[in-house]
Amino acid sequence: MSSVPRLxxxxxxxLSRAPRPRAAPADWTLWRAACSGDAASAAxxxxxxxxxxxxxxxxxxxxxxxxxxxxxxxxxxLWRATPRDDxxxxxxxxxxxxxxxxxxxxxxxxxxxxxxxEALRDLQDAQQHGEAHAAPHPxxxxxxxxxxxRLHDGLxxxxxxxxxxxxxxxxxxxxxxxxxxxxxxxPNAAHQLLHRAKLALRxxxxxxxx
Amino acid sequence: xxxxxxxxDPTETREEDSxxxxxxxxxxxxxxxxxxxxxxxxxxxxxxxxxxxEQVAAPARHEAGVSTVLAAGRAGGRWLxxxxxxxxxxxxxxxxxxxxxxxxxxxxxxxxxLSQMAAGEM
Numbered sequence: 001m002s003s004v005p006r007l008x009x010x011x012x013x014x015l016s017r018a019p020r021p022r023a024a025p026a027d028w029t030l031w032r033a034a035c036s037g038d039a040a041s042a043a044x045x046x047x048x049x050x051x052x053x054x055x056x057x058x059x060x061x062x063x064x065x066x067x068x069x070x071x072x073x074x075x076x077x078l079w080r081a082t083p084r085d086d087x088x089x090x091x092x093x094x095x096x097x098x099x100x101x102x103x104x105x106x107x108x109x110x111x112x113x114x115x116x117x118e119a120l121r122d123l124q125d126a127q128q129h130g131e132a133h134a135a136p137h138p139x140x141x142x143x144x145x146x147x148x149x150r151l152h153d154g155l156x157x158x159x160x161x162x163x164x165x166x167x168x169x170x171x172x173x174x175x176x177x178x179x180x181x182x183x184x185x186x187p188n189a190a191h192q193l194l195h196r197a198k199l200a201l202r203x204x205x206x207x208x209x210x
Numbered sequence: 211x212x213x214x215x216x217x218x219d220p221t222e223t224r225e226e227d228s229x230x231x232x233x234x235x236x237x238x239x240x241x242x243x244x245x246x247x248x249x250x251x252x253x254x255x256x257x258x259x260x261x262x263x264e265q266v267a268a269p270a271r272h273e274a275g276v277s278t279v280l281a282a283g284r285a286g287g288r289w290l291x292x293x294x295x296x297x298x299x300x301x302x303x304x305x306x307x308x309x310x311x312x313x314x315x316x317x318x319x320x321x322x323x324l325s326q327m328a329a330g331e332m
Contacts, residue, residue, distance in 0.1 A: 037267045043259060050255050055244035064246075068254055075258045079266050148242055155239075170239040198235060205238075 027091035035079055046075070049092060053099045056171055059155050060103040060163060070102040077102075089173070097172040100164070104182060107160055147205070154204030162197035169194055 027048070033041035053074060057067035077098050155163060161183060168174035168182060180190035244251060 034262070035266060039263075039267065042262045042266070046255050046258050046262070050258065051244040051246075051251055052240075054246055054251060054254060055242060058245055064250070068257075071254060072258055072261060076261065076265060079262060147238070151238055151242055152245060166239070170236045198232065201235060202231065 031078070031091055045091075049075075049095050052092065052171075053095060056096060056167060057099055057103055059152070060100070060160075060167055061106060062156075066106055070099055070106060073102050074098040093171070093173050097174075100168055100172050101182075103167075104164060107164065150205055151201065154201045157204065158197055158200055162193055162200065165190065165194045166197040166201065 027045070030041045030045050034045050050071065054067060054071050057070040058064065061067050061070065074095065078095055081094075081098075155166070158166065164183065165179050168179050174182070176191045176194060177187050179185075179194060180187045183190060183193070185193065246254075
């Protein structure tokens with residue numbers, strides 16, 4: 001027997017003994033099928049991801065048109081994504097991260113995430129006069145006075161940066177250093193921001209309970 | 211008093227409480243239903259799917275079409291090469307057959323021994 005077939009045989013056997021890669025979660029399989037043109041998979045994925053993503057964008061941005069744009073752009077990015085390193089994350093978490101990034105860019109362009117003293121003062125004045133969110137946050141389908149409505153109300157009362165920090169933490173599994181990087185803060189400041197946001201939400205929920 | 215019976219470190223308990231609260235808050239936030247009406251969500255989903263058809267499905271179909279044509283071309287190319295080979299073989303065979311010697315002409319071209327002897331050449 002020549003050495004080449006022997007080598008091929010050994011290589012084949014070694015490959016069959018090698019641990020197989022972990023199977024991708026079902027939602028990533030659906031994503032791959034949708035990216036290769038399967039209509040049913042695309043519809044399933046859109047139906048599964050849109051409600052939470054749109055709700056998140058709406059809560060962060062406050063305007064329907066902006067939220068719709070953010071979700072549509074996020075889907076475009078999802079179809080073109082090459083998330084090899086993120087396979088361990090859930091697809092919904094990965095998608096929420098894209099949505100939050102889009103929202104962050106939009107908010108930055110609206111200067112709602114500004115840190116400069118002047119911009120913050122302007123924003124504070126606008127909020128005090130009830131102008132910051134001219135369009136009221138929609139609450140359809142949450143049920144008046146229910147826990148969902150209370151949490152929604154608590155979120156809408158948070159300042160934009162706190163709301164962004166808590167959204168990144170809750171929906172995109174972002175750590176404090178990641179929040180700090182995204183909001184251009186030092187980690188201590190990001191930790192404080194997130195802590196204050198959580199406290200405010202809890203206080204709102206408990207205050208509403210009592 | 212056994213160490214197990216000692217009251218746990220209050221800092222640790224506070225941290226556990228905080229982690230439990232965090233987990234509960236994150237779950238509550240994730241469970242928040244979309245504040246948008248169903249019709250609005252449906253319209254948005256339709257737009258997203260239309261975008262998907264335009265950006266993903268159509269190019270994928272085009273790509274599939276191109277690869278089918280290329281594959282067909284490759285299969286057609288094989289047949290074409292085989293036919294060309296056969297035709298070349300046939301042409302060669304015909305050429306050889308046409309170039310075969312004519313026995314009558316060969317006979318005529320052979321030198322006449324008797325006339326050569328008469329002419330004193332042999």
